Amino acid sequence: MTGTTRGPIPDPSHHLAYRACRENITRLVTSDLSVAELPVPACPGWSVRDLVGHLVLVCRMAVDEHPGEISDPPPPPPGIPVPELVVTWAALEEQLPRVLPRAEWLRRRILPLDALSHELDLRTALGMPPPAGSPALADALDLAVMGFTLSLHGHGLPALRVRTPERVWTAGEGEPAATMGGGALEVFRALTGRRTVRQIAELSWSTAPAPWLPAFRWGPFTPPTRTVEEVAPTFMVRERHSGT
Incomplete structure (x- = not known):
């Protein structure tokens, strides 16, 4: 055939x-x-x-x-x-x-x-x-964890369990040495360069996060040095739209 x-x-x-x-x-x-x-x-x-x-x-x-x-x-x-x-x-x-x-x-x-x-x-x-309930979030998180897994390999770091209220992933190979958790959107933003190192460390960690922090820089993503609230407080934007 x-x-x-x-x-x-x-x-x-x-x-x-x-x-x-x-x-x-x-x-x-x-x-x-x-x-x-x-x-x-x-x-x-x-x-x-x-x-x-x-x-x-x-x-x-x-x-x-x-x-x-x-x-x-x-x-x-x-x-x-x-x-x-x-x-x-x-x-x-x-x-x-x-x-x-x-x-x-x-x-x-x-x-x-x-x-x-x-x-x-x-x-x-x-x-x-x-x-x-964005229909893009579940698959976007899967892809972000996949990219983060490659970063863990590149940095020679042990596996990390990534947990949200809805799902659990193992990023890396082998038994996870620690767990990082948070809301799905917060985890997604942390994995895609939208949270500072301090904000990433403030997620729920089962142990000290320092060894894994370098892996949050991968592909086009780099944790910013300042939070978005520090750059442009959202209350100022709300005031602008409300006309106050």
């Missing part, structure tokens, strides 16, 4: 989770266009418009099947208005079902991770709470 061997059909949940993040971000940035130039503390040097521009470029790279790393696209072109960016993004996202079935597995999974991470960055910048 002859023919071409095909891999499994990708889980459409990756696209649907990505779409949910895109729709959430679109609502947030178009409900008040004056937020376009607000800084995004979790992404130093970026404005809200830059964040949306980044997401458009990442989606375009996926649609064009660009061979480069979509986690590190070129900077977005300056000056494109947010309404134009979100229209372009929606049109690009409609093409993802055409290209995702033949995309390699990491690209399929990193799209919703990137979108969720930046949705949370945006919500923090606007002083808004995280989304309730």
Whole structure:
């Protein structure tokens, strides 16, 4: 029997989770266009418009099947208005079902991770709470733990049990030497460069966290030196939107 061997059909949940993040971000940035130039503390040097521009470029790279790393696209072109960016993004996202079935597995999974991470960055910048029950979170956490596992290997560190109220992972090989726990969103933000070393150490640890802290720097992620609250207190953003 002859023919071409095909891999499994990708889980459409990756696209649907990505779409949910895109729709959430679109609502947030178009409900008040004056937020376009607000800084995004979790992404130093970026404005809200830059964040949306980044997401458009990442989606375009996926649609064009660009061979480069979509986690590190070129900077977005300056000056494109947010309404134009979100229209372009929606049109690009409609093409993802055409290209995702033949995309390699990491690209399929990193799209919703990137979108969720930046949705949370945006919500923090606007002083808004995280989304309730994001469909992107479970798989994004899986992928973040996978990347963290590679970092543990690279640093020659023993395995670490990662625990949230809903799930437990073993990052690394062998019996975990310690457990780190917290809420799912806090663990995700810690694993993806959005929490300082001090904040990571303040998660629930079964032992002193110092040996594992270097592993939180991996891929494009590095713990910031200052918390987002120190850079831009959210109460000031809330006051701006309330007109006080």
